[in-house]
Amino acid sequence: xxxxxxxxxxxxxxxxxxxxxxLLQRRELALLDVREEAPFAEAHPLFAANLPLGRIELxxxxxxxxxxxxxxxxxxxxxxxxxxAQRLRQLGYSAVHLLAGGLQGWRDAGGEIFRDVxxxxxxxxxxxxxxxxxxxxxxxxxxxxxxxxxxxxxxDARRFDEYHTMSIPGSVSVPGAELVxxxxxxxxxxxxxxxxxxxxxxxxxxxxxxxxxxxxxxxVSALRNGTIGWTLAGQxxxxxxxxxxxxxxxxxxxxxxxxxxxxxxxxxxxxxxVGRADLATLERWQQERSRTTYRLDVRTPExxxxxxxxxxxxxxxxxxxxxxxxxxxxxxxxxxxxxxDGVRANMTASWLAQMGWEVHVxxxxxxQHFSASGNPVQQLQPVAPxxxxxxxxxxxWLQEAPAATVLLDFTSSANYVKQHIPGAxxxxxxxxxxxxxxxxxxxxxxxxxxxxLTCGSSLLAAYAAGDAQQLTDKxxxxxxxxxxxxxxxxxxxxxxxxxxASPRIDRYRRPYExxxxxxxxxxxxxxxxxxxxxxxxxxxxxxxxxx
Numbered sequence: 001x002x003x004x005x006x007x008x009x010x011x012x013x014x015x016x017x018x019x020x021x022x023l024l025q026r027r028e029l030a031l032l033d034v035r036e037e038a039p040f041a042e043a044h045p046l047f048a049a050n051l052p053l054g055r056i057e058l059x060x061x062x063x064x065x066x067x068x069x070x071x072x073x074x075x076x077x078x079x080x081x082x083x084x085a086q087r088l089r090q091l092g093y094s095a096v097h098l099l100a101g102g103l104q105g106w107r108d109a110g111g112e113i114f115r116d117v118x119x120x121x122x123x124x125x126x127x128x129x130x131x132x133x134x135x136x137x138x139x140x141x142x143x144x145x146x147x148x149x150x151x152x153x154x155x156d157a158r159r160f161d162e163y164h165t166m167s168i169p170g171s172v173s174v175p176g177a178e179l180v181x182x183x184x185x186x187x188x189x190x191x192x193x194x195x196x197x198x199x200x201x202x203x204x205x206x207x208x209x210x211x212x213x214x215x216x217x218x219x220v221s222a223l224r225n226g227t228i229g230w231t232l233a234g235q236x237x238x239x240x241x242x243x244x245x246x247x248x249x250x251x252x253x254x255x256x257x258x259x260x261x262x263x264x265x266x267x268x269x270x271x272x273x274v275g276r277a278d279l280a281t282l283e284r285w286q287q288e289r290s291r292t293t294y295r296l297d298v299r300t301p302e303x304x305x306x307x308x309x310x311x312x313x314x315x316x317x318x319x320x321x322x323x324x325x326x327x328x329x330x331x332x333x334x335x336x337x338x339x340x341d342g343v344r345a346n347m348t349a350s351w352l353a354q355m356g357w358e359v360h361v362x363x364x365x366x367x368q369h370f371s372a373s374g375n376p377v378q379q380l381q382p383v384a385p386x387x388x389x390x391x392x393x394x395x396x397w398l399q400e401a402p403a404a405t406v407l408l409d410f411t412s413s414a415n416y417v418k419q420h421i422p423g424a425x426x427x428x429x430x431x432x433x434x435x436x437x438x439x440x441x442x443x444x445x446x447x448x449x450x451x452x453l454t455c456g457s458s459l460l461a462a463y464a465a466g467d468a469q470q471l472t473d474k475x476x477x478x479x480x481x482x483x484x485x486x487x488x489x490x491x492x493x494x495x496x497x498x499x500x501a502s503p504r505i506d507r508y509r510r511p512y513e514x515x516x517x518x519x520x521x522x523x524x525x526x527x528x529x530x531x532x533x534x535x536x537x538x539x540x541x542x543x544x545x546x547x
Contacts, residue, residue: 011082011085011096011097011098012097012098013097013098013099013100014072014097014098014099014100015100015105015109016099016100016105016106016109016110016111017109019031019045019072019099020111020540020541022070022332023047023331023332023541023543024540024541024543026331026332026356026358026543027070027332028066028069028070028291028292028330028331028332028333029069029070029071029072029330029331029332030049030064030069030070030071030072030329030330030331031045031047031048031049031072031074031099031329031331032048032049032050032051032071032072032073032074032084032329033048033049033050033051033073033074033075033103034051034052034053034056034073034074034075034080034081034084035050035052035053035075035076035078035080036052036428036430036505036506037050037052037117037505037506037507037508038504038505038506038507038508038509039076039078039505040117040508041115041116041117041508042115043076043103043113043114043115044103044113044114044115044119045106045111045112045113045114046112046114046119046120046123046535046536046539046541046542047120047325047331047541048074048325049063049325049326049329050117050325050326051063051084051329052430052506053080053083053084053087053429053430054410054428054429054430054460054464055429055460056084056087056088056091057087057091057380057381057463058378058380058459058460058463060088060091060093061091061378061379061380061381062313062378062379063326063327063328063329063330064093064292064329064330065292065294066289066291066292066330067091067092067093067094068093068094068095068289069093069095069292069330070095070097071088071093071095071096071097072097072098072099073085073088073096073097073098073099074098074099074102074103074106075102075103076102076103076104077102077103077104080430081098081099081102082098085097085098090381091381111539112535112538112539112540114535114539115528116508116510116525116528117508117510118202118322118323118324118325118326119325119532120324120325120355120542121202121321121322121323121324121325121355122201122202122529122532123532123533123535123536123542123544124202124351124354124355124542124544125201125202125203125205125206126201126202126205126529126530126532126533126536127532127533127536127544127546128205128206128209128354128546129201129205129209130533131546132209132212132546134205134208134209134212134222135208135212135219135220135221135222136204136205136208136221136222136223136224137195137221137222137223137224138224138229138233139223139224139225139229139230139232139233139235140233140235142154142168142195142223142230143230143233143235145193145195146169146170150193151189151191151192151193152192152193152194152195153172153186153187153192153193153194153195154168154170154171154172154195154196154197154223155171155172155174155179155183155186155194155195155196155197155207156168156171156172156173156174156196156197156198157174157175157176157179157196157197157198157203157204157206157207157318158173158175158198158199158203158318159175159316159318159319160173160175160244162199162513163241164240164241164242165239165513166227166237166238166239167227167237167238167239167241168197168223168227168230168237168238169236169237169238171197171238171241171243172186172243172244172245173241173243173244173245174186174244174245175300175316175317175318175319176203176206176207176210176317176318176319176321176322177298177299177316177317177318177320177321177344177347177348178245178300178318178344179196179207179210179211179318179347180210180211180214180216180261180264180265180343180344180347181258181261181341181343181344182245183211183216183218184216184257184260184261185245185246185257186245187216187218189218190217190218191218192218193218193219193220193221194208194211194216194218194219194220194221195220195221195222195223196208196211196220196221196222196223197222197223197226197227197230198223198226198227198512199226199227199228199510199512199513200225200226200227200228200511200512200525200526200529201222201224201225201226201526201529202322202529203226203318203322204222204223204224204226205222206318206321206322206351207222207318208220208221208222210268210347210351213268213271213350213547214261214264214265214268214347215264216264225526226512227512228511228512228522228525228526229526231519231522232519232522232523258341258343261341261343262341262342262343262346264343265342265343265344265346265347265350266342266346268346268347268350268547269346269347269349269350269353269361271350271547272349272350272351272353272354272547273353274346274349274350274353274359274360274361275358275359275360275361276360276361276363277336277360277361277362277363278362278363278364279362279364279365279369282295282336282362285334285336286311291333291334292330292333292334293333293334293335293336294313294327294328294330294333294334294335294336295309295311295312295313295336295338296312296313296314296315296320296327296335296336296337296338297309297312297313297314297315297337297338297339298315298316298317298320298337298338298339298344298345298348299316299317299339299340299341299344300316301314301316303340305373305374305375306373307367307370307371307372307373308338308370308372308373309338309362309365309369309370309371309372310371310372311372311376312338312372313327313376314375315327317337317344317345317347317348318348320348320352321348321351321352321355324352324355324357328357332358333357333358334358334359334360335349335352335357335358335359335360336359336360336361336362337349337352337359337360337361337362338361338362338365340365340367340370345361345362346361349361350547354544354545354546354547355542355544356542356543356544356545380459383462383463383465383466384465384466384469386462386465386466386469386476386477386478387475387476387477387478388477388478388479388480389452389477389478389479389480390479390480390485391479391480391481391485391486391488391489391491392489394407394421394452394477394479394486395486395489395491397450397452398421398422398423401446401449402423403446403448404446404447404448404449404450405448405449405450405451405452406425406439406448406450406451406452407421407423407424407425407451407452407453407454408424408425408427408432408435408451408452408453408454408461408464408468408501409421409424409425409426409427409454409455409483410427410428410429410453410454410455410460410461410464411426411454411455411456411460411483412506412507413426413500413504413506413507414507415456417495417496417497418495419483419487419493419494419495420483420493420494420495420498421454421483421486421491421493421494422492422493422494423499424454424498424499425499425500425501426497426499426500426501426502426504427501427502428502428503428505428506429460429463429464429467431501431502432464432467432468432471433467433471434502435501435502436451436468436471436472438501439501440472448474449474449475450474450475450476450477451468451472451474451475451476451477452476452477452478452479453465453468453476453477453478453479454478454479454482454483454486455482455483456482456483456484457481457482457484458478458479458480458481458482458483458485459482461478461479461482462478465477465478511524511525512525
């Protein structure tokens, strides 16, 4: 791959054609969209990963572990890409490039443009259904079965928090990677119909096809269009439900059901061409300087916290298949999966292999290997020196002269709306210069004496402080312990969109989450998913296959 040097920026550029060729050849490449999530979701290349400019220090090391990874960053004319490239170089990444012409350059070169988040996984799910004709039932058909008290179980393949928000009446939370492992306990009679649902389409298709691929004797169907389809049919969802799969003895290693699931999982993985590895092989791979190896534990977060392999990250298998672009933004990298049951890693790996990944399952693991516990300490670049202020001192400043202290909150907009310090202004770090300029233009008769920055823990705020110090001659402080410390001190809070110094574009509003989505948005989302197979064909870089 050649690169064109851009003398104005001191960063080389890569063209659409060069990136497309690298994807086809499965050479390692991280194509990063450094805008906020909402504009990213409006338009991006298939294998672009969203890494907003303001969060690079927090996420880069864990998501792009090898410092000489070939990275290409872009925006859509917002002026973020160059700043992102500089920030990545400061973090030690040595092969950072700009996309020639940005997103518009991709369009002009004929590159396919995708919408929404997790587009590779969703497009792959549609490809699976189109080729395997995964059985499905409409929402009215499923409701009729439930109303008739038929012999059916409805298994919700989403994360538990999504299930808790809204669910099909009587359904049970069984996140995707758990399905093959748990289904025999939940539907022990082979006559019982198993119905798998998610919010839209992807996880219900992949979940249903997982059970079919694993050869369970039960009839299996996806709930067509998930909770969206249920809602569009005028049917009522339940809210706040907590019914989850239980780890019964039938599910445990050594049981008949477990042996059946493990054998089936291995057969499916072998059919998909999944590789095998042991700890010695993994150690050799970790020493390689030319390859990225993601080490992922696909069990539940609770199991991971109780004990995991050192150096492995938590990536529950169902969500990993759904969000591979977020977990592993380096396309062409190697992925190694681990579990302690021989089922979940094999089933997850079977899907990743079909999505074009080099993926291996770690064999030969014993209980003593799961020696790490809790959540690993995140590797981060040290923050620049900055002044701090305690929650109590900040409270005094705000009480004595409210206009003299400008409090900027860099938490997520959802967290800000939920609760924040009275008077705090929601701000995006990527828009800090504009926020400060606007504040200076609106400065009241009583002059601003200082800026105080916070977020949930003040970690992101501490990085933003370095930016702010270069943009203003006012003193800049970081709230010690962040808003969490303010809350712990028992100080007052407020909620709502009280002061938005930046727009709420840090998160794309998914049409399949929450309980108040417009009908038109839900239908438009389904229409988009139905069109993804054609987009895959037009893009031509995916390398997907279906067993």
